[in-house]
Amino acid sequence: MGTLGRAGCIDYGMSYRLAVVVISVVLAGVSCVPTEMSAYRRTPGPTSGGAAASGAAVGIQRDPADLPVLPGENAVISAFARAGMPVRMIGASKFEGMLGSMRPARVFTAATTWGAGGADVLFLDEPIGDVRVCTTPSTVPRWTINTIFVNGRQVDRSEAGQLVLFSVGQGHFVQAWDERTSDALRQGLGLDAARC
Numbered sequence: 001m002g003t004l005g006r007a008g009c010i011d012y013g014m015s016y017r018l019a020v021v022v023i024s025v026v027l028a029g030v031s032c033v034p035t036e037m038s039a040y041r042r043t044p045g046p047t048s049g050g051a052a053a054s055g056a057a058v059g060i061q062r063d064p065a066d067l068p069v070l071p072g073e074n075a076v077i078s079a080f081a082r083a084g085m086p087v088r089m090i091g092a093s094k095f096e097g098m099l100g101s102m103r104p105a106r107v108f109t110a111a112t113t114w115g116a117g118g119a120d121v122l123f124l125d126e127p128i129g130d131v132r133v134c135t136t137p138s139t140v141p142r143w144t145i146n147t148i149f150v151n152g153r154q155v156d157r158s159e160a161g162q163l164v165l166f167s168v169g170q171g172h173f174v175q176a177w178d179e180r181t182s183d184a185l186r187q188g189l190g191l192d193a194a195r196c
C-alpha cells in the first residue's frame with residue numbers, strides 16, 4: 001500500500017504542475033494581445049479586414065484592399081446614400097497633412113473608377129479653429145490656386161485644373177471634385193462652404 005500511495009501522490013503532483021504551466025501560458029498569451037484588438041482601448045483606432053467592413057461598407061471596393069476602416073467612414077457613406085449616390089470605392093488619401101498636421105483621411109466616390117468625381121474627407125477628432133480657403137486664378141489658363149489658412153496661418157497652397165469645392169464643419173474638412181458630391185456631403189454632414 002505504501003508504493004501505491006506514493007504513485008498517486010506523484011500523479012497528482014505532475015497533474016497540478018501541468019495545470020499551472022497551461023494556465024500560465026494562456027495568461028501570457030492574453031497579455032500579449034495588441035492594443036488595437038483589446039476591448040479596453042480608450043480611443044477607437046482604424047481597423048482592417050472583413051469584420052470592420054461590415055454593415056454599410058459591405059460591397060464597397062477599398063483601394064488598397066487592406067485599407068484600414070476609419071471610425072468616421074460610415075457617416076460619409078450615409079451622407080452619400082441619402083443623396084442617392086451609393087459609395088462604390090474608398091481609397092487612401094494623399095491630403096492627410098492638408099490642414100497643417102496629419103489627420104485621418106479617405107477618398108470616397110460613387111463612381112466605378114477613380115477620377116470621375118468624389119471627395120477627399122479629412123476627419124477632425126477635435127475642433128481645429130477657423131479654417132478658410134481662398135481661391136484665386138492661376139497664371140495657367142482655367143487653373144486656380146487654393147490657399148488654405150487655419151487660424152490665420154497659411155497651411156497649404158495648391159493649384160488645380162479642375163473644379164474643387166471646399167467644405168468645413170464639425171468633424172470634417174472636405175474637398176469635392178463635383179457639385180453633386182459637394183452638395184451631398186454638405187447636407188449629409190452639416191457642412192458649410194469654406195469662406196475666404
